[in-house]
Amino acid sequence: MELPQGIDRDTVASVADEHGTPTYVTSATTVRDRFDSLRDAFPGARIQYAAKANTNPRILALLRERGAALDTVSVGEVIAGESAGFGGDGMMYTSYAPSPEELREVVDRGVLVNVDSPGQMETVIDAGAERVGVRVNPGVGAGHSDEVVTGGKGARFGVTPDEAAALFERALGAGVEPVCLHAHIGSGFLEPEPLVRATERICEIVDDLPVTPEYVDIGGGLGIPYSDAEEPLDVEALGKMVRDAFDVDATLVVEPGRYLVAESTVLVTRVNTVGDGVIGVDAGFNTLLRPAMYDAYHAVTNLSRDAAPTGRYDIAGPICESGDYLGHGRRIAEPREGDLLVVHTAGAYGFAMASRYNSRPLPAEVIVDDGVDVIREREAVDEQFRNVKLD
Structure with missing residues (x-):
C-alpha cells in the first residue's frame, strides 16, 4: 500500500528520529x-x-x-x-x-x-x-x-x-x-x-x-x-x-x-523484538484500537528495508493482553530490531480512540504540509497523573 501524499521513507525516518515513536503522521x-x-x-x-x-x-x-x-x-x-x-x-x-x-x-x-x-x-x-x-x-x-x-x-x-x-x-x-x-x-x-x-x-x-x-x-x-x-x-x-x-x-x-481523514495518516512504530513469526512493536491497542476492537485490517509496511516482503508476521503491541495485535499474517520485509514500520490508513479512529491503558502515555501527532509540524506533543509519562490527588 502506498504512503499518503507528501510522506516518504525519509520523512518517516526523520519524524521518528526527532519525535520518537509511536507517532501519527498526517498528509494535509x-x-x-x-x-x-x-x-x-x-x-x-x-x-x-x-x-x-x-x-x-x-x-x-x-x-x-x-x-x-x-x-x-x-x-x-x-x-x-x-x-x-x-x-x-x-x-x-x-x-x-x-x-x-x-x-x-x-x-x-x-x-x-x-x-x-x-x-x-x-x-x-x-x-x-x-x-x-x-x-x-x-x-x-x-x-x-x-x-x-x-x-x-x-x-x-x-x-x-x-x-x-x-x-x-x-x-x-x-x-x-x-x-x-x-x-x-x-x-x-x-x-x-x-x-x-x-x-x-x-x-x-x-x-x-x-x-x-x-x-x-x-x-x-x-x-x-x-x-x-x-x-x-x-x-x-x-x-x-x-x-x-x-x-x-x-x-x-x-x-x-x-473518508476525509483515514487514508491521510500512517502510524509509525518501532520494532522492539523479533520472534518466530511475531514482531513486538511499541504501538499497541492503546495507540490504535481498531484491530483489537473490530478485528479491523490495516496494512503494514517495513520502511527500513528495501527488500520485497519475505514472510508473514504477526504484529504485537506492548500491552499485557493476549489480544494486543495490530495485525496477523502481514507480509513485510524481514524485520530487525529498531526497524520502522508504518501502519496504513490510521487517520480515522486512530488517535481519537487512543488510551493510557497500562499507564502508557498518548502518542505524538505531526502533519506534513509545507514542512513537518507537530500538532500534538507526545504526552510525558508523569503528565498522566497531573490530576491525581494523593491527599
Missing part, C-alpha cells in the same frame, strides 16, 4: 484532496465532517478552510471545533443519551442540536434554543461490522418516522423552528446502494413532516479501502445517485468522517 494534501473530491461529487451540499473520526484542531481547521461544516457528538468536540475557528452556525450536535447539562451547554454555545428523544426535545426547548433538529431511524442500516451499524431494525439511534413528525409538531408549538431532519445508517460501507436507499426513505419521511426543514442530513459512513484487495467507493457515482434520489426542497447535508 491528502485531507484536502479527499474533501475536494467529495465537494465535487455533491455540489451545493453542506459537507459536514464527523469530528469523532479525528478531533485534532489543526485538522479541523484545515477542513474549515476548505469549506467544511462540523458534526459533533460531545461538548468536547464542540470546543475542539471552536478552537479550530468554527462558529456555532458551522456546527451541529447529534448525540445519544447526553446529559441535560451537556445539552444546555451546547445550546448556550449556539450549536444546533439534533434531538434523539422527546426528553431531549424538552431539554432543548427549556434551554432557550431557537432552532432544533430531529434524528430519525430511516429503517436502513449498513457498516463494516455490526458494531458500527446505526440504522435499521434494532438500532438504538433515532426516533421512528411518526415520532419525528410529533417532535416537529412539539417544536413548532413551543415556538422553536425545526430546521433539520438527520439520519445516519452506519460506518465504513463501500457500496452506494445503502445510502441511496436511505436517502429515498428519508425524503419520504420529510414529505410527512408538518414543515419541510432547511437541512436534510443523510449522514455519512462512506468507507475507504483498508487493503489493496478492496475497491474504493466511487464517490462521483455515489453523489449522482444520491442527488437523483434527493427530491425535497432542502439543503442536502453529508457527514463524512473516515
Whole structure:
C-alpha cells in the first residue's frame, strides 16, 4: 500500500528520529484532496465532517478552510471545533443519551442540536434554543461490522418516522423552528446502494413532516479501502445517485468522517523484538484500537528495508493482553530490531480512540504540509497523573 501524499521513507525516518515513536503522521494534501473530491461529487451540499473520526484542531481547521461544516457528538468536540475557528452556525450536535447539562451547554454555545428523544426535545426547548433538529431511524442500516451499524431494525439511534413528525409538531408549538431532519445508517460501507436507499426513505419521511426543514442530513459512513484487495467507493457515482434520489426542497447535508481523514495518516512504530513469526512493536491497542476492537485490517509496511516482503508476521503491541495485535499474517520485509514500520490508513479512529491503558502515555501527532509540524506533543509519562490527588 502506498504512503499518503507528501510522506516518504525519509520523512518517516526523520519524524521518528526527532519525535520518537509511536507517532501519527498526517498528509494535509491528502485531507484536502479527499474533501475536494467529495465537494465535487455533491455540489451545493453542506459537507459536514464527523469530528469523532479525528478531533485534532489543526485538522479541523484545515477542513474549515476548505469549506467544511462540523458534526459533533460531545461538548468536547464542540470546543475542539471552536478552537479550530468554527462558529456555532458551522456546527451541529447529534448525540445519544447526553446529559441535560451537556445539552444546555451546547445550546448556550449556539450549536444546533439534533434531538434523539422527546426528553431531549424538552431539554432543548427549556434551554432557550431557537432552532432544533430531529434524528430519525430511516429503517436502513449498513457498516463494516455490526458494531458500527446505526440504522435499521434494532438500532438504538433515532426516533421512528411518526415520532419525528410529533417532535416537529412539539417544536413548532413551543415556538422553536425545526430546521433539520438527520439520519445516519452506519460506518465504513463501500457500496452506494445503502445510502441511496436511505436517502429515498428519508425524503419520504420529510414529505410527512408538518414543515419541510432547511437541512436534510443523510449522514455519512462512506468507507475507504483498508487493503489493496478492496475497491474504493466511487464517490462521483455515489453523489449522482444520491442527488437523483434527493427530491425535497432542502439543503442536502453529508457527514463524512473516515473518508476525509483515514487514508491521510500512517502510524509509525518501532520494532522492539523479533520472534518466530511475531514482531513486538511499541504501538499497541492503546495507540490504535481498531484491530483489537473490530478485528479491523490495516496494512503494514517495513520502511527500513528495501527488500520485497519475505514472510508473514504477526504484529504485537506492548500491552499485557493476549489480544494486543495490530495485525496477523502481514507480509513485510524481514524485520530487525529498531526497524520502522508504518501502519496504513490510521487517520480515522486512530488517535481519537487512543488510551493510557497500562499507564502508557498518548502518542505524538505531526502533519506534513509545507514542512513537518507537530500538532500534538507526545504526552510525558508523569503528565498522566497531573490530576491525581494523593491527599
